[in-house]
Amino acid sequence: MTLRAALCALSRAVRPGGCGGLPLSRTLQVCGATIHASHPRQGSTYTPPPARYGGRHTVTLIPGDGIGPELANHVRELFWFCCVPVDFELVNVDSSLTAEDDINNAIMSIRRNGVALKGNLETNHNLPPSYKSRNNLLRTSLDLYANVMHCQSLPGVKTRHRNIDIMIIRENTEGEYSSLEHESVPGVVECLKIITRVNSLRIADFAFQTARQNGRRRITAVHKANIMKLGDGLFLECCKEVASGYPDIAFDTLIVDNATMQLVSRPQQFDMMLMPNLYGNVVSNVCAGLVGGPGLVPGANHGEHYALFEAGTRNTGRSIANRNSANPTAMLLASCLLLDHLKLPAYAHMIRRATLSTVTETRMHTADLGGQASTSDVIKSIRNAIQSTGPLTQSI
Amino acid sequence: MASDRTMRDNMGKKTRARTRDKEEKDGETKMAASSSVLSMSKLIKPLWGGRLGNTVKVFGPTLTSRRERSSAAGENIPLPAKYGGRHTVTLIPGDGIGPELLNHVREVFRFSCVPVDFEVVNVNSAMTSEDDINNAITAIRRNGVALKGNIETNHTMPPSVKSRNNLLRTSLDLYANVMHCQSLPGVQTRHKDIDILIVRENTEGEYSSLEHESVTGVVESLKIITRTNSLRIADYAFKLAREKGRRRVTAVHKANIMKLGDGLFLQCCREVASGYPDLQFDAMIVDNTTMQLVSNPEQFDVMVMPNLYGNVVSNVCAGLVGGPGLVPGANYGKDYAVFETATRNTGKSIAGRNIANPTAMLLASCMMLDHLKLYEYASLLRTAILTCMNETRLHTADIGGQGTTSEVVQSIMKLIQSKGQLTTDL
Numbered sequence: 001m002t003l004r005a006a007l008c009a010l011s012r013a014v015r016p017g018g019c020g021g022l023p024l025s026r027t028l029q030v031c032g033a034t035i036h037a038s039h040p041r042q043g044s045t046y047t048p049p050p051a052r053y054g055g056r057h058t059v060t061l062i063p064g065d066g067i068g069p070e071l072a073n074h075v076r077e078l079f080w081f082c083c084v085p086v087d088f089e090l091v092n093v094d095s096s097l098t099a100e101d102d103i104n105n106a107i108m109s110i111r112r113n114g115v116a117l118k119g120n121l122e123t124n125h126n127l128p129p130s131y132k133s134r135n136n137l138l139r140t141s142l143d144l145y146a147n148v149m150h151c152q153s154l155p156g157v158k159t160r161h162r163n164i165d166i167m168i169i170r171e172n173t174e175g176e177y178s179s180l181e182h183e184s185v186p187g188v189v190e191c192l193k194i195i196t197r198v199n200s201l202r203i204a205d206f207a208f209q210t211a212r213q214n215g216r217r218r219i220t221a222v223h224k225a226n227i228m229k230l231g232d233g234l235f236l237e238c239c240k241e242v243a244s245g246y247p248d249i250a251f252d253t254l255i256v257d258n259a260t261m262q263l264v265s266r267p268q269q270f271d272m273m274l275m276p277n278l279y280g281n282v283v284s285n286v287c288a289g290l291v292g293g294p295g296l297v298p299g300a301n302h303g304e305h306y307a308l309f310e311a312g313t314r315n316t317g318r319s320i321a322n323r324n325s326a327n328p329t330a331m332l333l334a335s336c337l338l339l340d341h342l343k344l345p346a347y348a349h350m351i352r353r354a355t356l357s358t359v360t361e362t363r364m365h366t367a368d369l370g371g372q373a374s375t376s377d378v379i380k381s382i383r384n385a386i387q388s389t390g391p392l393t394q395s396i
Numbered sequence: 397m398a399s400d401r402t403m404r405d406n407m408g409k410k411t412r413a414r415t416r417d418k419e420e421k422d423g424e425t426k427m428a429a430s431s432s433v434l435s436m437s438k439l440i441k442p443l444w445g446g447r448l449g450n451t452v453k454v455f456g457p458t459l460t461s462r463r464e465r466s467s468a469a470g471e472n473i474p475l476p477a478k479y480g481g482r483h484t485v486t487l488i489p490g491d492g493i494g495p496e497l498l499n500h501v502r503e504v505f506r507f508s509c510v511p512v513d514f515e516v517v518n519v520n521s522a523m524t525s526e527d528d529i530n531n532a533i534t535a536i537r538r539n540g541v542a543l544k545g546n547i548e549t550n551h552t553m554p555p556s557v558k559s560r561n562n563l564l565r566t567s568l569d570l571y572a573n574v575m576h577c578q579s580l581p582g583v584q585t586r587h588k589d590i591d592i593l594i595v596r597e598n599t600e601g602e603y604s605s606l607e608h609e610s611v612t613g614v615v616e617s618l619k620i621i622t623r624t625n626s627l628r629i630a631d632y633a634f635k636l637a638r639e640k641g642r643r644r645v646t647a648v649h650k651a652n653i654m655k656l657g658d659g660l661f662l663q664c665c666r667e668v669a670s671g672y673p674d675l676q677f678d679a680m681i682v683d684n685t686t687m688q689l690v691s692n693p694e695q696f697d698v699m700v701m702p703n704l705y706g707n708v709v710s711n712v713c714a715g716l717v718g719g720p721g722l723v724p725g726a727n728y729g730k731d732y733a734v735f736e737t738a739t740r741n742t743g744k745s746i747a748g749r750n751i752a753n754p755t756a757m758l759l760a761s762c763m764m765l766d767h768l769k770l771y772e773y774a775s776l777l778r779t780a781i782l783t784c785m786n787e788t789r790l791h792t793a794d795i796g797g798q799g800t801t802s803e804v805v806q807s808i809m810k811l812i813q814s815k816g817q818l819t820t821d822l
Contacts, residue, residue: 125652160586160587176650176653176654177653179655181654181655181656181657183656187623188621188622189621189656189657189660191618191621191656192617192618193602193618193619194616195615195617196615197613198613226551226559227562229551229605229607230607230608230609230615231615257711260686260708260711260712260715261719261739265719278650281650281682281683282682282683282686282708285684286690288687289686293687315684
């Protein structure tokens with residue numbers, strides 16, 4: 001009881017900004033998870049879940065649909081090959097079932113392990129609207145409030161733009177993705193877009209801290225406050241408040257239509273971008289298209305206590321599934337982000353270097369980059385690259 | 397271009413005949429006219445489960461005015477040129493680069509002896525009272541056609557001050573925003589051969605301006621999607637595609653997340669698509685669409701979508717073909733049409749410096765002339781503008797050149813004069 005009271009007092013002290021209107025039960029709900037987990041995140045002093053069993057970490061693996069399973073297998077094989085001290089706990093989620101048992105098992109597993117790697121779960125439009133998107137359920141249940149995507153021009157990949165280096169921070173739990181819709185009058189549907197002060201302050205704070213950690217100079221907030229005055233206006237206000245606490249980082253704002261137009265003509269002007277959910281979706285896909293496509297960019301979803309890594313643009317790739325033509329780069333780079341998160345930088349560096357050197361070789365480009373290599377060719381080449389650099393590997 | 401024009405000329409002849417018949421009929425009592433209109437509407441709208449009240453409201457202006465309009469896209473009968481064969485068009489200068497560009501349009505029109513008179517209505521965006529914009533709306537109701545610059549919406553004003561542009565669009569029920577993005581030959585861009593027609597729902601969706609803060613710190617914005625408006629915009633898109641000889645219509649949505657809202661939009665598009673078997677229909681999620689647009693924009697033909705995605709996609713396409721200074725946009729309603737630049741920028745930072753690109757506004761005025769069935773003037777002006785585009789030394793700063801606005805306008809006027817057309821002195 002006293003621990004609870006202490007935590008509540010702490011939360012109230014930490015957030016003087018103006019959440020006074022929030023009822024106590026809400027505060028308790030937000031802090032509820034803190035009491036049960038044992039690893040509160042504190043910015044750069046974060047400690048990953050301890051590697052309990054013989055120094056090996058356990059990570060949840062959700063294969064997903066489409067190209068997910070084959071790419072997840074490649075990641076597992078590569079980790080085994082490189083002797084990475086990570087064991088995967090495989091949880092299959094069947095997206096065609098309407099029961100939520102599968103996804104609840106996955107969520108429980110991630111709560112247990114703290115870290116996960118996943119492929120995209122398909123959301124079938126033909127199922128009734130009561131069937132929620134599984135990916136969305138995962139993100140909201142685990143409160144993975146920040147989606148980070150780092151889009152960088154890779155040297156070997158030919159694109160129309162060069163020297164792109166944009167980090168996109170996207171609010172991951174609210175906004176247009178609240179799944180709150182109703183049809184009060186037949187033929188008239190109202191979709192609710194929710195923006196809250198708490199979440200906006202939280203994501204802005206995350207963005208500025210990440211910027212500081214990664215040495216970024218400028219953050220651009222993307223919004224549509226000329227039309228959605230209250231909603232995006234609140235988001236913008238929160239960003240400005242947080243920005244005032246970080247005088248070393250420049251802050252400006254841009255309306256989403258102008259932002260997308262600038263991205264298409266001159267993407268080099270952007271450093272870090274911060275935005276609510278839907279604009280984040282569109283902008284991150286535009287940036288992924290600019291640097292070479294969905295097969296190249298990894299994404300990370302961070303929460304207070306959990307982290308989930310996946311391909312940045314969340315495609316299922318149904319049309320290229322099981323044809324050995326998918327680009328494994330995004331998934332492999334996501335697994336490197338995972339290793340960074342688990343504080344295994346040496347392995348992360350090794351796999352990342354091998355992957356990037358393979359991508360620069362044009363004859364190792366898969367179909368989405370305009371080449372003709374197959375997924376297994378690329379993986380083999382990565383393995384060779386790793387083996388040749390010397391560390392302990394399994395025999396091929 | 398030529399085939400489009402002959403097609404339009406032929407249509408023009410048919411509609412002119414129809415106007416003559418209708419004007420004879422107008423000799424009868426207004427009641428008969430209104431009942432015929434109502435019965436016609438009942439025939440035309442079997443899809444919409446017509447609530448009669450809705451029908452009467454939509455046809456309201458038609459009953460009181462002499463203008464009879466068919467519901468097909470592009471077959472609108474323009475206003476009769478009442479005063480000495482000259483049309484009157486409302487002109488709203490707006491903010492930023494709007495006033496200077498619209499001055500140039502007026503200059504060019506006067507120079508080429510285009511039979512259009514402009515009724516200028518100034519809207520001051522700094523005032524909170526809505527008188528200015530109401531005057532503008534009345535003027536457009538009177539004239540039927542307008543050309544406007546973008547009116548700035550200041551974020552720092554209280555939320556009760558609604559966006560003036562939005563007010564205009566919703567009051568006049570300009571439900572379709574059409575933007576034609578084409579790669580222009582003289583402009584250097586990273587992508588070539590782009591030819592996309594974007595049809596965007598213009599009145600509802602995320603732009604309903606309905607927001608409230610029930611609990612402090614939690615804001616709910618309502619995104620409204622209705623069946624009638626979705627059917628209407630889908631119908632418009634397919635009709636337009638057919639008219640322009642297009643093959644494929646792509647609906648852009650986010651129905652995996654907004655199942656009811658965008659699901660309804662998608663369903664309406666599919667229903668309408670079934671009535672146009674000659675046109676191919678497919679659907680794409682908005683994030684995938686924007687990614688495809690950036691990598692492979694040649695695959696798109698006609699795109700139809702709700703309001704916010706339309707905003708983003710149209711700006712991406714404008715960026716792909718060369719920027720906001722090149723693409724004109726049109727807002728069509730049942731009875732009114734308003735023309736403006738497609739990306740609706742105020743251009744505050746370049747105002748008054750003579751560096752703005754006049755192409756978008758001039759092409760918008762060409763679209764207006766097409767709408768008024770003044771095809772010769774429209775094609776004359778358009779050819780002059782596009783020829784001018786080919787000269788790199790006349791490119792303005794936004795497309796990488798160093799020309800000034802006045803230089804561009806002067807050379808366009810010279811080109812028009814050289815065609816032998818009757819012009820006033822320079």
